[in-house]
Amino acid sequence: MGNALLDVALDGAGLSYLLQPDGSRSEQLRIQGPRLHELERLAEESRRYFVRLDASLYDLCETFRRLAVSPELETALRGWAADAGPGATLGVQSTDDDVRVPWELLPHALGLRDLMVVRVAQPTAAAGSRRSVGPRHLLVAAWSTSPMGECMRGVGVEVRELSRFGGSGIEVATLHDRPFEDLKGACAARAPGVVHLVVNVSTEDPPRLLIVLDGSKCDVDLDTLSSSLAGPLAPQLVVLNTCFAGRTVARHLCQRLGCVAVGWATTVGDLLAPEFAAYFYARLLDGMSVVGAVRSFMRRFELQLGNDRPIPVIWLPALDAADLPILLREPPPQPAQRQPAAALFDMASPGMQYRQPAAALFEMASPGVQHRQPAAVPFEMASPGMQHRRLLAAPTRSAALPEHSAEAAAVRLDFQALPAICPALLKNGRPLFRNPRIVTNQRRRVRLEIVCDTGSATSVYRRMVEIEPPSTPVIFVDMQFPALYDLIDAGTHRRYVSFSVRVVDRDEVLDEVMCASLWLGVDEWIDQRELWPFLPAFVRPSCSGVSEILDRAGEVLRENGGPGDALDGYARDASSAVSKQIQAIFQALRHKLNVGYIAPQAGRVRVPGAGDLAVQLVRPPAAIVKHRRGTCHDLALLFASCAEHLGIHPVIVVGRHPDTLSGHTFFGFWVGEREHARHWKDRSPSGDRTQDTEFGAGWLIRSPGELRALVQNQQIVVVEATALTRRGDDGHYTIACKEAADLVAKMTAADLDAAVDVAASRHAVQPL
Numbered sequence: 187m188g189n190a191l192l193d194v195a196l197d198g199a200g201l202s203y204l205l206q207p208d209g210s211r212s213e214q215l216r217i218q219g220p221r222l223h224e225l226e227r228l229a230e231e232s233r234r235y236f237v238r239l240d241a242s243l244y245d246l247c248e249t250f251r252r253l254a255v256s257p258e259l260e261t262a263l264r265g266w267a268a269d270a271g272p273g274a275t276l277g278v279q280s281t282d283d284d285v286r287v288p289w290e291l292l293p294h295a296l297g298l299r300d301l302m303v304v305r306v307a308q309p310t311a312a313a314g315s316r317r318s319v320g321p322r323h324l325l326v327a328a329w330s331t332s333p334m335g336e337c338m339r340g341v342g343v344e345v346r347e348l349s350r351f352g353g354s355g356i357e358v359a360t361l362h363d364r365p366f367e368d369l370k371g372a373c374a375a376r377a378p379g380v381v382h383l384v385v386n387v388s389t390e391d392p393p394r395l396l397i398v399l400d401g402s403k404c405d406v407d408l409d410t411l412s413s414s415l416a417g418p419l420a421p422q423l424v425v426l427n428t429c430f431a432g433r434t435v436a437r438h439l440c441q442r443l444g445c446v447a448v449g450w451a452t453t454v455g456d457l458l459a460p461e462f463a464a465y466f467y468a469r470l471l472d473g474m475s476v477v478g479a480v481r482s483f484m485r486r487f488e489l490q491l492g493n494d495r496p497i498p499v500i501w502l503p504a505l506d507a508a509d510l511p512i513l514l515r516e517p518p519p520q521p522a523q524r525q526p527a528a529a530l531f532d533m534a535s536p537g538m539q540y541r542q543p544a545a546a547l548f549e550m551a552s553p554g555v556q557h558r559q560p561a562a563v564p565f566e567m568a569s570p571g572m573q574h575r576r577l578l579a580a581p582t583r584s585a586a587l588p589e590h591s592a593e594a595a596a597v598r599l600d601f602q603a604l605p606a607i608c609p610a611l612l613k614n615g616r617p618l619f620r621n622p623r624i625v626t627n628q629r630r631r632v633r634l635e636i637v638c639d640t641g642s643a644t645s646v647y648r649r650m651v652e653i654e655p656p657s658t659p660v661i662f663v664d665m666q667f668p669a670l671y672d673l674i675d676a677g678t679h680r681r682y683v684s685f686s687v688r689v690v691d692r693d694e695v696l697d698e699v700m701c702a703s704l705w706l707g708v709d710e711w712i713d714q715r716e717l718w719p720f721l722p723a724f725v726r727p728s729c730s731g732v733s734e735i736l737d738r739a740g741e742v743l744r745e746n747g748g749p750g751d752a753l754d755g756y757a758r759d760a761s762s763a764v765s766k767q768i769q770a771i772f773q774a775l776r777h778k779l780n781v782g783y784i785a786p787q788a789g790r791v792r793v794p795g796a797g798d799l800a801v802q803l804v805r806p807p808a809a810i811v812k813h814r815r816g817t818c819h820d821l822a823l824l825f826a827s828c829a830e831h832l833g834i835h836p837v838i839v840v841g842r843h844p845d846t847l848s849g850h851t852f853f854g855f856w857v858g859e860r861e862h863a864r865h866w867k868d869r870s871p872s873g874d875r876t877q878d879t880e881f882g883a884g885w886l887i888r889s890p891g892e893l894r895a896l897v898q899n900q901q902i903v904v905v906e907a908t909a910l911t912r913r914g915d916d917g918h919y920t921i922a923c924k925e926a927a928d929l930v931a932k933m934t935a936a937d938l939d940a941a942v943d944v945a946a947s948r949h950a951v952q953p954l
Contacts, residue, residue: 188270191306191505194280194287200225201287203259207266217258224253225287232288236433236452246288251295254287260296272300275477277505279306290451290497302481304500304508307437309444323376324351324467325421327361327369328384331398340456341384344427347464348382351471366397366406366414373417380423380512381415382463387430408435412442421445423476423512427463429453432499440501446476446512451497458496470512476500477508596696597632598625600657601687603701606801609674609708610723614951618703622660624689629654632696636665637686640705643669651689670705674954679707708954711804713849715939719882721838722944722951724804724823727831731807735828738774739767746773755833761857764834765903768855769919771828775821776910783911784815786849818851821907825853826944835862835945837902839893842939844932852926854897854904854941861901866946885946890933893941897930904930 193204200221228249235246251260267274278289293301326348330341345362352358359376361368373381386396388405395406415421420443426436432449440447454462462483469479480498502508600623607618624632629652636647645667651660670683683705688698706712711724726732736753743751743766750758753767775781786802805813805820807827816824826836837854856862866884887893896902906929909922 188266188273189275189277189505189508190266190270191277191279192289194278196280201254205259205262205266207269217256217262228253228287236288236430243291243294247291247295250288250291255292255295263292263296264298267298267301273302273478273481274300275302275304275505275508277304277306277502277508279308279505288451290499302477302500304477304502304505305437305440306502306505307440309441309503323357323359323378324348324380324382325359325361325369325372325376325378326382326384327364327372328382329363329386329397329399330384331363333386333396333398333403335398335401338456340460343457344384344460344463347460348467351467356471363399365399366395366404370414370417373415373421377417377419378421380425381421382425382427383431384427384459387426387428387435389430391434393430393434408438409442411435412439415439416443423448425463425466426450427454427459432497436499436501440503444503446503446507447501448476448480449499451499454496473511475507475509475511477502478511596626596628596630597653597689597691599687599689599697599699600625601685601699601701603685603703606704606706606712607670607683608706608710608712608717608720609670610711610954611717611720612670613674613954614720614723616720617662618665618685619660622662623657624651624653624660625657626653627655630691633690634660635688635690638667638669638683639686640669640673640683641681643672645669673705674708677708678705680710681705706801707803709804709806709809711802713802718840718940718942719886719947720951721840721942722826722885722947723954725826725830725836725838725944726806726953727827728953729807729827731809731811731824732827732831734811735771735774735779735807735824736831738778739770739828741778742770742773743767746770753832756859757833759858761900764855764857767832767834768825768829768903768905771825772905772910772919772922775824779811780814781810781821781911782815783821783908784817786817786819818908821910822851822853825905825907829853829855830944835859835943837887837904838942838944839904839926839930840939840942841933841937844929844934844937850929851907852904852929853907854902854926856902856945857900862943862945865896865901866943881950882947885943885950887941887943888938890930890935890938893938894930894933897927 188207191206193206195202195204200218203217205217231246231249235243255263263276276289276292280287280289289303289305292303293299326345328341328345330338332338342362345360349358349360357376359372359378361372372378386398388394388396392408394408395411397404397406415424423446424436424439424443426432426439426447426449429450430452432451436447436449439445465483466479469482470476474482477500480500484498600621602620602622604618604620608616612618624634631650631652634647634649634651638645638647647662647665647667651658673681673683681704682702684700684702686698686700689696711721740753743753747766747770751763751766751770753770754763755767756764802819804823805816807824810816810820810824822838826838829836835856837856839852839854841850842848843850869884887896893902897904903923904926905919906922906925909918909925
């Protein structure tokens with residue numbers, strides 16, 4: 187773990203940076219930052235996102251990187267982050283008083299996912315002497331009415347959940363919907379080590395607290411807030427679990443009180459906020475630092491939070507505080523009999539209700555849903571076109587059960603939907619959920635219900651499950667959602683689908699969560715290592731375009747072949763006969779259909795919950811025939827589709843071109859069935875590919891040496907499919923085979939992703 191300090195200075199010309207990789211001045215690098223006019227432009231873009239909420243996170247990250255991150259700074263930061271490894275923390279100390287540069291976006295902008303950016307604010311001299319070192323006391327002050335008079339339900343949930351930490355070796359006091367003056371009195375009387383605030387914050391400059399109580403409104407300025415929290419001893423930590431409090435408000439408290447201050451830079455969902463609070467304090471009780479606890483929350487729920495996630499801001503009085511644990515809990519007298527603090531969140535405790543944060547975030551983006559922000563501030567949906575559903579504020583409970591009974595909190599769902607659903611993977615049994623579990627504190631039999639809503643239809647899956655403590659993994663048996671297959675049949679392009687998951691005991695809903703996934707188009711493919719085994723799903727031998735191509739290939743054989751030549755696969759048991767058929771397909775595409783080349787679509791697709799995914803459009807054979815063009819990937823899959831239709835075993839080679847180092851795909855085929863069967867039998871002595879421990883091991887060749895030997899021994903013939911798009915002499919079939927063989931000869935382990943044997947995969951992967 188490593189820390190670095192970035193000292194940002196403002197002068198008449200603009201910003202300048204002083205990077206201190208070890209947090210001291212023993213090693214430093216001075217770099218020029220943006221000029222004043224660039225700084226003003228960045229400030230305006232920052233206000234659009236953080237205050238007016240009419241800009242996207244992606245656009246702001248691009249502007250931030252272009253204007254604020256010079257090439258010299260980016261190089262220096264990447265080098266330091268690589269040396270520091272996971273857990274690196276960059277502290278930004280700035281004299282830019284209006285916090286115009288959104289440094290919290292640095293990990294997003296540079297793709298440094300393991301980096302945590304914090305702010306360092308020098309406290310006043312008085313604040314440094316007033317910092318508290320105890321006692322272990324948490325004070326929670328929360329107001330649940332918005333400035334428009336609407337009740338924010340999640341605030342009550344948050345107060346109840348935090349109050350339950352009182353049984354974990356710390357003292358917890360709560361002020362829920364009480365006059366602001368009570369907060370000052372409580373701080374003076376108790377001198378809490380940690381203060382947790384849930385209050386509306388205005389977006390004006392300077393911001394003010396907006397408190398609505400019994401129909402009357404009260405504005406509190408920042409000086410009044412800091413003086414109220416000071417007490418005889420200032421707190422060590424102030425958490426502002428509310429919208430728009432992470433920049434100016436948190437910085438003010440850090441400077442005035444000399445404390446660590448945490449807040450959100452922009453909006454946070456009314457139901458996501460309790461999730462954060464429960465998880466954050468459980469990690470603190472485990473001995474984590476504030477920075478570590480926030481980092482853990484963002485990492486654990488990265489898939490659910492999505493790209494337009496709420497942005498936490500941490501203010502430290504000194505960079506050394508980044509690794510300082512704030513121990514709230516007294517050492518237990520009998521450690522062996524006490525439950526780890528993590529169980530407060532990871533296992534259901536009496537009376538505690540938890541939710542998957544994905545649903546809370548989706549609800550946050552829904553029209554009409556309450557946020558911890560002034561109601562007059564508009565909110566742009568995080569992902570236009572999302573179809574949202576509301577999440578219950580608490581599980582439905584039987585009236586016969588008291589709120590705090592052990593039975594009431596006996597079950598909790600731990601379900602995470604995949605951020606994106608690829609139809610090719612769905613059709614081949616790829617799970618829709620990651621490691622689903624049901625957490626419980628007693629053995630029982632319950633009913634699991636999952637409702638899939640595609641916006642045009644719904645499907646329901648039900649089954650009985652025997653669960654036992656501490657948790658039971660959910661193994662899905664024949665789980666199918668016909669509504670999703672309707673999307674495949676209709677060729678539906680991207681949209682969001684939602685899942686409502688409930689666990690029921692008789693007529694009582696014990697817990698319910700909601701989550702959503704981005705449905706990808708039928709012809710979209712996610713290029714990831716763990717998904718390469720599913721590539722044969724895009725080899726479609728029954729597609730209508732394949733029949734037209736083979737008709738033209740038959741014409742080529744009749745015009746140029748011998749009397750015995752035919753499209754009969756391995757029927758004649760001769761490698762030359764097989765090669766003639768592939769050559770006829772090549773010539774039909776080149777001369778009869780005049781297929782040309784088209785470059786892949788530029789850029790990467792940003793999928794909420796998964797960051798940047800390499801999602802590539804795969805044109806089906808019919809589209810290539812109709813439009814007469816395709817990429818190297820399209821043409822390789824097209825050859826494979828035609829070959830499989832004839833009964834010839836195709837191979838798709840995926841990797842990068844050894845000369846250009848760009849992504850590349852080409853085609854190959856086995857010259858005979860015996861060679862194909864012998865190779866895989868030798869690879870798996872049992873002769874049963876289903877026994878391979880890694881999915882896809884029975885049809886993937888990952889070793890360049892293994893592929894090279896097969897090509898050199900003429901067991902596999904490889905073809906550069908894009909050669910058919912050339913109109914000169916270098917577009918002949920023999921040249922295409924030689925080019926592909928030369929590529930295989932040059933390939934290193936870094937160049938070959940996998941050679942995918944389509945026929946060997948068909949026991950596990952079916953075509954779309």
